[in-house]
Amino acid sequence: xxxxxxxxxxxxxxxxxxxxxxxxxxxxxxxxxxxxxxxxxxxxxxxxxxxxxxxxxxxxxxxxxxxxxxxxxxxxxxxxxxxxxxxxxxxxxxxxxxxxxxxxxxxxxxxxxxxxxxxxxxxxxxxxxxxxxxxxxxxxxxxxxxxxxxxxxxxxxxxxxxxxxxxxxxxxxxxxxxxxxxxxxxxxxxxxxxxxxxxxxxxxxxxxxxxxxxxxxxxxxxxxxxxxxxxxxxxxxxxxxxxxxxxxxxxxxxxxxxxxxxxxxxxxxxxxxxxxxxxxxxxxxxxxxxxxxxxxxxxxxxxxxxxxxxxxxxxxxxxxxxxxxxxxxxxxxxxxxxxxxxxxxxxxxxxxxxxxxxxxxxxxxxxxxxxxxxxxxxxxxxxxxxxxxxxxxxxxxxxxxxxxxxxxxxxxxxxxxxxxxxxxxxxxxxxxxxxxxxxxxxxxxxxxxxxxxxxxxxxxxxxxxxxxxxxxxxxxxxxxxxxxxxxxxxxxxxxxxxxxxxxxxxxxxxxxxxxxxxxxxxxxxxxxxxxxxxxxxxxxxx
Ligand SMILES: CC(=O)SCCNC(=O)CCNC(=O)[C@H](O)C(C)(C)COP(=O)(O)OP(=O)(O)OC[C@H]1O[C@@H](n2cnc3c(N)ncnc32)[C@H](O)[C@@H]1OP(=O)(O)O
Ligand SMILES: CC(=O)C(=O)O
Numbered sequence: 001x002x003x004x005x006x007x008x009x010x011x012x013x014x015x016x017x018x019x020x021x022x023x024x025x026x027x028x029x030x031x032x033x034x035x036x037x038x039x040x041x042x043x044x045x046x047x048x049x050x051x052x053x054x055x056x057x058x059x060x061x062x063x064x065x066x067x068x069x070x071x072x073x074x075x076x077x078x079x080x081x082x083x084x085x086x087x088x089x090x091x092x093x094x095x096x097x098x099x100x101x102x103x104x105x106x107x108x109x110x111x112x113x114x115x116x117x118x119x120x121x122x123x124x125x126x127x128x129x130x131x132x133x134x135x136x137x138x139x140x141x142x143x144x145x146x147x148x149x150x151x152x153x154x155x156x157x158x159x160x161x162x163x164x165x166x167x168x169x170x171x172x173x174x175x176x177x178x179x180x181x182x183x184x185x186x187x188x189x190x191x192x193x194x195x196x197x198x199x200x201x202x203x204x205x206x207x208x209x210x211x212x213x214x215x216x217x218x219x220x221x222x223x224x225x226x227x228x229x230x231x232x233x234x235x236x237x238x239x240x241x242x243x244x245x246x247x248x249x250x251x252x253x254x255x256x257x258x259x260x261x262x263x264x265x266x267x268x269x270x271x272x273x274x275x276x277x278x279x280x281x282x283x284x285x286x287x288x289x290x291x292x293x294x295x296x297x298x299x300x301x302x303x304x305x306x307x308x309x310x311x312x313x314x315x316x317x318x319x320x321x322x323x324x325x326x327x328x329x330x331x332x333x334x335x336x337x338x339x340x341x342x343x344x345x346x347x348x349x350x351x352x353x354x355x356x357x358x359x360x361x362x363x364x365x366x367x368x369x370x371x372x373x374x375x376x377x378x379x380x381x382x383x384x385x386x387x388x389x390x391x392x393x394x395x396x397x398x399x400x401x402x403x404x405x406x407x408x409x410x411x412x413x414x415x416x417x418x419x420x421x422x423x424x425x426x427x428x429x430x431x432x433x434x435x436x437x438x439x440x441x442x443x444x445x446x447x448x449x450x451x452x453x454x455x456x457x458x459x460x461x462x463x464x465x466x467x468x469x470x471x472x473x474x475x476x477x478x479x480x481x482x483x484x485x486x487x488x489x490x491x492x493x494x495x496x497x498x499x500x501x502x503x504x505x506x507x508x509x510x511x512x513x514x515x516x517x518x519x520x521x522x523x524x525x526x527x528x529x530x531x532x533x534x535x536x537x538x539x540x541x542x
Contacts, residue, residue: 042274044272112150113158147178259276281334375395462475471532
């Protein structure tokens with residue numbers, strides 16, 4: 001393999017192939033916002049969609065070309081070669097691509113003879129003519145033309161030459177780049193690499209050295225990124241993909257992973273924004289926010305878990321040198337290292353996590369050991385601290401003897417009203433909860449109501465405390481997760497509850513475990529209020 005420092009063009013197709021993913025529907029405004037995020041990142045090309053075929057895409061190009069001030073990227077439209085038996089200059093679909101005004105036109109063409117005969121129902125010769133005519137026409141009109149050779153790799157297994165002839169026809173007609181597509185995503189890196197080398201040699205032998213090769217891969221074998229990397233190492237100069245690996249079926253190659261791999265691992269320039277690498281994580285979140293899809297924590301480079309460390313042995317080495325258990329410095333890609341504390345923790349994990357939370361345990365080996373033991377003990381009963389940082393902090397403070405007590409609970413109970421008549425509008429049982437507690441302001445007995453017993457308990461607890469601690473009125477429960485831990489024990493099963501609370505500025509999560517959901521919820525609720533008040537620096541009034 002030759003080493004090279006040749007730049008790679010990143011061609012993003014989130015707005016076209018990404019939008020072909022189940023569950024994604026982008027408005028024109030969404031598309032404009034994503035295009036801006038991609039330009040800020042520094043991709044070379046943004047494929048915006050198929051004008052003429054999809055009305056929203058026609059509108060997108062009209063607005064993008066007149067309104068967006070792109071600093072790095074060039075806009076590309078996507079469309080097909082002319083129809084069988086027509087003239088490119090008279091095909092309304094081809095004319096719509098021109099009318100869009102985009103400087104780059106990417107044409108999808110059949111390059112697998114089976115698709116030509118079975119899907120297009122024409123001959124190999126006519127398909128080559130469709131490629132030639134359409135590319136020639138658009139180049140003559142002053143556009144840069146890329147050709148997406150659909151099913152390129154699969155096609156070669158049925159006819160070893162036909163795909164190559166399609167590339168030649170496009171190159172001779174003036175295409176700048178021919179993009180080899182693993183449309184069904186069924187190929188593996190070794191065969192992709194070999195076929196890219198073959199295509200490069202073939203184009204060179206035919207005097208088409210100026211024609212670049214691109215690669216477009218799908219993730220049906222879990223190899224989209226690996227396949228694209230194999231193609232790059234075999235000579236591809238352009239790589240196509242989508243943010244967060246969105247795309248048809250199992251997705252396209254993730255351009256954020258590719259950008260990281262190309263720039264960091266191969267040392268080749270790819271992003272046109274020289275600070276683009278540090279934007280990778282932000283771009284992933286920015287685009288996920290617009291698509292309204294929670295990004296996977298396990299995305300390479302940019303995921304929340306990409307640099308999260310759970311095992312005690314890892315943490316003990318990381319404490320000495322973070323490079324020992326990380327392939328790169330997470331800040332290079334705008335991400336952060338995190339420590340997770342769980343039953344797998346050792347003293348190093350606990351000290352690093354505590355430090356993250358602003359507690360210095362470095363000179364306190366005895367206390368650190370007690371925290372490790374307490375975490376392991378509680379996790380054996382069903383608690384999870386890697387999902388509940390706030391409860392972990394309370395545990396550390398409790399072990400260290402500096403856990404503030406904001407109120408003393410005497411008793412609490414809940415009452416669920418039975419019968420259909422007591423169902424609320426959203427179908428939940430109406431409930432009542434009574435809390436008896438004591439603060440410096442005296443003894444409070446408060447009854448609250450709610451949709452369900454936990455909601456009623458939450459209301460009663462806050463009402464009882466709101467006069468003494470007015471900050472509590474800003475606390476809001478935003479997520480509530482229940483998990484039954486031992487499903488074989490029927491009604492005796494252990495239940496774990498995770499509660500996420502916000503005060504409008506930050507969010508925190510607490511955990512409770514009990515024999516029933518109400519007991520577990522009570523524990524998580526009390527911890528939630530305690531941590532919230534402690535975080536605000538409120539002095540206990542008991
Ligand atoms: C691999 C990929 O992901 S390619 C991207 C695919 N993206 C999309 O399909 C999304 C947008 N598509 C659409 O809006 C519609 O399918 C349209 C407007 C393009 C076409 O719609 P219709 O005219 O109703 O045709 P329909 O979708 O049923 O069939 C596609 C037609 O294009 C033809 N066609 C398919 N590929 C090509 C090609 N590379 N070059 C020329 N014609 C082609 C088919 O033979 C078929 O022709 P026919 O109508 O004469 O039978
Ligand atoms: C062009 C394209 O999206 C594909 O072949 O997968």
